Amino acid sequence: MSQTFKEFGLQSYLTEAVDELGFTAPTAIQEKLIPVIRSGKSVVGQSETGSGKTHAFLLPIFDALDSETHEVQAVITTPSRELAYQIYGDAKQLAKHSPKPLKIGNYVGGTDKKRQIEKLEREQPELVIGTPGRIRDLIKNGALDVHTATQFVVDEADMTLDLGFLADVDQIAARMPEHLQMMVFSATIPAKLRPFLRKYMENPVVEEIPVKSVISPTIDNWLLATKGHSKNELIYQLLTMGEPYLALVFANTKQRVVEIADYLKAQGLKVAVIHGDLPARERKRVMREIHNLDFQFVVATDLAARGIDIDGVSHVINDGIPDDLDYFIHRVGRTGRKGLPGTAITFYTPEEEEKVSALEDMGIVFKPKQIKNGEVVDSFDRNRRKKRGPRAPKISGAMAGRIQKEKRTVKPGYKKKIKKAINKEQWFESRIQQRQNHRKARKNKKASSQRYK
Incomplete structure (x- = not known):
């Protein structure tokens, strides 16, 4: 197990950025997937929220970015604007430590598309982060050129599916090279997501990080x-x-x-x-x-x-x-x-x-x-009644007195005798109840027959 981020062999500026964040040791998903992603393999990562998956894909992506090649090299899609802003913030923190400038584009719905298109006409970012709809629009307009990208991350894939953005992601992937390293991260892998995975991923490395506890023990x-x-x-x-x-x-x-x-x-x-x-x-x-x-x-x-x-x-x-x-x-x-x-x-x-x-x-x-x-x-506790267990059998006052007497004398085998006596009393009571029910039924039947004569 890698005890530090240095053992991954990442560029030195990335370990400096990680140190600034206060990360002391990689999380389980970082431990398993950073070496796999660095090797160029496609991956499917299933993990719980807060597992550190963002840096599991950002660190190896940044490690491979070439600041001298002014073209799109990696694309990250996410279904919500907030998550796109969060990943963009994490990416900017890593880029800040790079010895050479790296351009990162953040493209989400509701922002100034015209200004984005004008800027893209002047220069293309090395890394693209954004929501599927806006990235697709920029590609269709001819402003964003993703055919040079070699890495594609689909984050929160199950939510992307739930919100109806999978078709947009499909269109983005279709504009990318055939030999594409695809990284899909999701809390779950719904059945409806599998055709998409089969279409773009051949023998991906699948890592399911088990949930240690459903919610944090803290x-x-x-x-x-x-x-x-x-x-x-x-x-x-x-x-x-x-x-x-x-x-x-x-x-x-x-x-x-x-x-x-x-x-x-x-x-x-x-x-x-x-x-x-x-x-x-x-x-x-x-x-x-x-x-x-x-x-x-x-x-x-x-x-x-x-x-x-x-x-x-x-x-x-x-x-x-x-x-x-x-x-x-x-x-x-x-x-x-x-x-x-x-x-x-x-x-x-x-x-x-x-x-x-x-x-x-x-x-x-x-x-x-x-x-x-x-x-x-x-x-x-709302389940307190369920936890009480079965109620004690209802017994008569005479039987209760007998139990107390037996307890006082503590004769050998008294528990067996009491149980036998209780069972016998309950049997008699049930027979009496049955007779009463039969009599009542006969009376009702007789009354009914006389009514219709």
């Missing part, structure tokens, strides 16, 4: 029942009773995000809002302000749960449990990163009992909590 994972309580008030209480460094509140719909944000603002809190209807320029501005810690509280849809890596998130609050439980993992995974402690708080109603049980089946352990007198305290 996360304190709470479950709060909201029956009879206002969710808005509970969120406000949780955000103000402590001192969260940075708290993310996730809701299942845009409408609910706006409701929560409006309520918190009315209470005097400064709140950032992220959802799909925000214009690209505004979303970029908000994300920059969040990274600069201008906001302590952020309310968002699942768009922000997947692909946004904000350092220092101390609290995550789930206003409800999403239908797609994978999104729960991505939400909670925003905190407790890089070994730091974090707190994840999930609200649930009786209607969401099945979802909670399904998450528990995935290995997630919840701590039941409630707010009492302005403090978060332990609550009862």
Whole structure:
């Protein structure tokens, strides 16, 4: 196992960049895939969120970039603008240490396409990062020339499929050389993704990094029942009773995000809002302000749960449990990163009992909590009735007295005698009940026959 990044044999400026980031040892996916990617093989990497996959492909790509060749050498697509910005930021940090300038193009929807085309007419970047739709448009316009690229990364492939961007990715790949090193990274490999993989990848190296735990062990994972309580008030209480460094509140719909944000603002809190209807320029501005810690509280849809890596998130609050439980993992995974402690708080109603049980089946352990007198305290286990086991058989007062008497005298074999006596009493009671039922049935039958005579 490689103990340091130096053992990969990367260019010295890359190990300097890694040292600046504070990475001491490679993660499991970096350990397995960096040597494979450097050897030129295509790969499929399956790993959990926060596993370090971005640098697993960025480091070997940068190691192969030629700053003297002013043409596109590698393309990275990602399904969300936020993730594209994040990868672009990571790439800029690596490029900063390069002894020779490297040009990196970041192309996402909602930005100035005309300006991008004008710049591309003057020069092509060595590395392209962006969303599939915008990259495809730039290629179709003849502005972006990817036929020179030798490496193609499809990040978050399952989300790319879910959001309907796979056709765009297909069109981009079709403009690239036949002998292309393809790198596909995904949390899961859905069946609908396999034809695409077969089309462009021949005998790829497949690495599935097992999940050590579904969520980080550094996360304190709470479950709060909201029956009879206002969710808005509970969120406000949780955000103000402590001192969260940075708290993310996730809701299942845009409408609910706006409701929560409006309520918190009315209470005097400064709140950032992220959802799909925000214009690209505004979303970029908000994300920059969040990274600069201008906001302590952020309310968002699942768009922000997947692909946004904000350092220092101390609290995550789930206003409800999403239908797609994978999104729960991505939400909670925003905190407790890089070994730091974090707190994840999930609200649930009786209607969401099945979802909670399904998450528990995935290995997630919840701590039941409630707010009492302005403090978060332990609550009862919702499964406490199930854990009690079978109830003791109901016995008569006379039998209870007999048991107590037998216990006092402690005769040999008294347990067997008591059990036998209880069984006998229950047998007599059941026979009596059966007789009563038969008599009642005969009476009803007789009454019915007389009624229709």
